[in-house]
Amino acid sequence: MAVNASVEYDYPPLPSYTLTPRPPLLAPIPDNVLALILPIVAYWGLSMVYHLIDIYDLFPQYRLHTPAEVLKRNKVSRWDVVRDVILQQVIQTLAGMSVSYFDVEYIGREEYDIAVWARRLRFAQKAIPRLLAVFGVDALGLSRSLSQNGHAILAGVLAGGQYPGVTRSFVLDSGIEAVVPAFTSWELSMASFIYWCFIPAVQFTVGVFIVDTWQYFLHRAMHLNRWLYVTFHSRHHRLYVPYAFGALYNHPVEGFLLDTAGAGIAFLATRMTNRQSMWFFTCSTIKTVDDHCGYAFPWDPLQHFTHNNAAYHDIHHQSWGIKTNFSQPFFTFWDRLFNTQWEGDVKLRYERSREAAQKKLDQDASSAAASSSEENSYEGPVMSTDAPADSNARARLRRKTVTLSPHVDGLKGVNHGVTSSVLQA
Ligand SMILES: [Zn+2]
Ligand SMILES: [Zn+2]
Numbered sequence: 035m036a037v038n039a040s041v042e043y044d045y046p047p048l049p050s051y052t053l054t055p056r057p058p059l060l061a062p063i064p065d066n067v068l069a070l071i072l073p074i075v076a077y078w079g080l081s082m083v084y085h086l087i088d089i090y091d092l093f094p095q096y097r098l099h100t101p102a103e104v105l106k107r108n109k110v111s112r113w114d115v116v117r118d119v120i121l122q123q124v125i126q127t128l129a130g131m132s133v134s135y136f137d138v139e140y141i142g143r144e145e146y147d148i149a150v151w152a153r154r155l156r157f158a159q160k161a162i163p164r165l166l167a168v169f170g171v172d173a174l175g176l177s178r179s180l181s182q183n184g185h186a187i188l189a190g191v192l193a194g195g196q197y198p199g200v201t202r203s204f205v206l207d208s209g210i211e212a213v214v215p216a217f218t219s220w221e222l223s224m225a226s227f228i229y230w231c232f233i234p235a236v237q238f239t240v241g242v243f244i245v246d247t248w249q250y251f252l253h254r255a256m257h258l259n260r261w262l263y264v265t266f267h268s269r270h271h272r273l274y275v276p277y278a279f280g281a282l283y284n285h286p287v288e289g290f291l292l293d294t295a296g297a298g299i300a301f302l303a304t305r306m307t308n309r310q311s312m313w314f315f316t317c318s319t320i321k322t323v324d325d326h327c328g329y330a331f332p333w334d335p336l337q338h339f340t341h342n343n344a345a346y347h348d349i350h351h352q353s354w355g356i357k358t359n360f361s362q363p364f365f366t367f368w369d370r371l372f373n374t375q376w377e378g379d380v381k382l383r384y385e386r387s388r389e390a391a392q393k394k395l396d397q398d399a400s401s402a403a404a405s406s407s408e409e410n411s412y413e414g415p416v417m418s419t420d421a422p423a424d425s426n427a428r429a430r431l432r433r434k435t436v437t438l439s440p441h442v443d444g445l446k447g448v449n450h451g452v453t454s455s456v457l458q459a
Contacts, residue, residue, distance in 0.1 A: 043214045043215050044215075045153050045156055045157070045215065046149070046152070046153070046156070046202075046214065046215045046216050046217050047204055047214055048146055048149045048150065048153070049145050049146055049149055050146075051142050051143045051145065051146045052142050053140040053141070053142045053143060054140060054141060054142050055138050055139070055140055055141075056138075056139045056140060056141045059309065059312075064135070065139065065308035065309060065312070066130070066131070066134040066135060066137060066308045066311075067131060067135070068308075068312060069130070069308050069309075069311045069312045069315055070126070070127045070130040070131065070315070071127075072312050072315065072316045073315040073316050073318070073319035074123050074127070074319075076316045076319050076320050076323075077119075077123070077279070077281070077282065077319050077323055078279070080278065080320055080323045080324070081278040081279035081281075081323055082279075083278075084277065084278035084279075084323070084327045084328070084329070085277070085278060085279065087329070088104075088277060088278075088328065093329060093331070096329045096330055096331050096332070097328065097329060098275075098328050098329065098330060098344065098345060098348050098384075099275040099328060099348075099384075099387070099388070099391075100388050100391065100392065102388070102391040102392045102394075102395045103274075103275045103387060103388060103391040104275045104277070104328075105391070105395060106391040106394045106395055107274040107275050107387065107391055108272065108273055108274055108275050109272040109273075109274070110269075110272040110273065110283070112279075115273075115279065115280050115283045116279065118269075118283050118284070118286070119279060119280075119281075119282045119283055121286055122282050122284060122286055122289035122290075122293070122294075123282070125286055125289065125290055125294065126289070126290070126293070126294045129290065129294050129298070130294070130298070133298065134308070137308075139307060139308060144229070147229055148222065148225045148226050148229045149217070149225070150225075151224075151225035151228045151229055152217045152221045152222055152224075152225035154225075155195075155221050155224060155225060156195045156217070156221060157195075158195075159191055159194055159195030160194045160195055161194070162191065162192060162194050162195075163192070163193065163194045166192070173192045173193070173194070174192070174193060176192050177189040177190075177192035177193040177196075180192065186199060187218060187220060190218065197215070197216075197218055200215065200216050200217070200218050201213050201214060201215055201216055202214060202216040234310055237304040237305070237306050237310060238304075238310070238313070238314060240300075240303070240304050241300040241301070241303075241304045241306065241314050242300075242364045242365070244296070244299060244300040244303055244304070245296050245297060245300050245318060245363070245364065246361065246362075246363070246364050246365055246367075246368065247368065248292075248295075248296035248299060248300075249292055249296055249361075249362050249363065250360055250361050250362075250368040250369070251368075252291060252292055252296070253267075253292065253360045253362065254360045254372075254374070256288070257356070257357060257360065265285070266284075266285040266287055266288040267284075267285070267288055269283070269284060269285045269288070270283060270284050270285075270288070271351065271356065273326075273351060274351055274352065274353070274387075275328065275351070276326040276327075276328055276344075276347070276348060276351050277326065277327070277328050278323050278324075278326055278327045278328070279323070280326055281322045281323045281325065281326040282322065293322075297314070297315055297318055300314070301314065301315075318363060318364075320336070321336060321363040321364060322362070322363045324336045324337065324343070324344060325342065325343060325344055325346075325347040325362060325363055326344065326347065327344050328344065328348070329344060330343070330344055330345045340364060340365050340366065341365075341366045342361055342362065342363065342364060342365055342366045346359055346366065347359060347362060349376045349380060350376075352383065352387070354383055355376050355380075357374075358374055358375060358376040359374070359375060359376050360374055361374075361375075
């Protein structure tokens with residue numbers, strides 16, 4: 035027979051629990067390894083979508099730069115970019131695995147942890163009568179009248195977390211079954227919300243703040259210190275016209291310090307689980323790719339979620355804006371706080387770069403055409419057996435001219451409307 039043990043228990047007792055290793059989300063890949071693989075998949079998946087948009091020129095009206103600029107202004111080939119990004123991702127994966135590979139996560143404590151939060155809520159309610167007394171409200175009197183009118187839960191809250199009717203049976207350590215205080219359904223619902231939603235949201239937000247802070251100060255230092263800039267960061271700035279998969283094009287040391295260490299510190303400091311870190315690392319990666327995509331899409335939610343978007347970061351990649359807009363990848367508050375945000379209109383500056391690149395491309399096309407016609411006039415002697423080396427060189431040039439011309443015409447034909455509204459930072 036159950037005995038009334040509510041005298042011994044001021045608070046509802048906490049449930050016992052048994053820990054078991056958490057099964058992997060995608061067996062046989064351990065969750066901590068999956069957390070390192072998913073951002074790489076997201077990086078290349080999203081980059082390929084942008085790359086296709088780029089090469090087929092599907093949305094010329096939203097481009098930040100023309101294809102002529104992509105060809106003429108960047109100081110590094112796309113293949114070199116791919117190679118260095120893969121190198122950074124390999125380093126990132128090895129570093130991540132060395133930190134977390136042998137960590138095992140356990141499950142089974144969730145109900146206990148939710149009950150701990152429910153207890154904290156019960157404890158916090160104790161302050162309500164005293165708090166209301168400050169405003170002249172008789173909480174206990176109000177509670178009694180509410181109780182008489184059938185509002186038991188509200189009466190319990192006003193009385194400072196007193197719910198005499200809310201009990202359950204519980205087996206004590208002595209083996210005797212007892213009636214003990216229980217949590218109300220609202221306390222358990224709120225505790226579940228805190229445990230499953232609020233705490234992860236706080237962890238995610240703090241993680242974002244840590245990454246933004248880490249990246250702002252390190253990135254700014256890379257620009258203030260000449261040695262750091264020349265040795266490491268100048269590599270990322272070979273891209274004057276950023277594109278999606280150039281987002282992580284860095285010197286390997288910078289890639290490790292800025293991206294890998296920043297995300298790793300945020301993960302460790304906020305005590306995220308591996309499942310949470312899958313979201314966090316993947317979201318950070320997607321945001322970084324989006325900031326380098328080279329397009330200001332009106333329908334891309336990531337570009338409107340904060341002021342930090344592709345148009346904002348693109349200014350930092352220009353020679354005239356390189357000492358501004360250091361903030362990345364999520365928010366711009368550090369730039370605003372330290373007055374390093376680009377101010378003013380950028381339309382004319384973009385216009386000038388666009389025209390200069392087009393001019394260079396036109397000059398290349400006309401000199402290639404001139405060489406081709408000159409070559410044609412020398413067709414006879416070149417093909418003679420006297421000069422086989424010359425013959426090969428001219429044949430190579432002829433092939434190059436043939437492939438370049440249609441592309442150049444294509445670039446001239448499309449109207450790449452980089453609108454002023456898009457470029458207002
Ligand atoms: Zn920079
Ligand atoms: Zn960049």
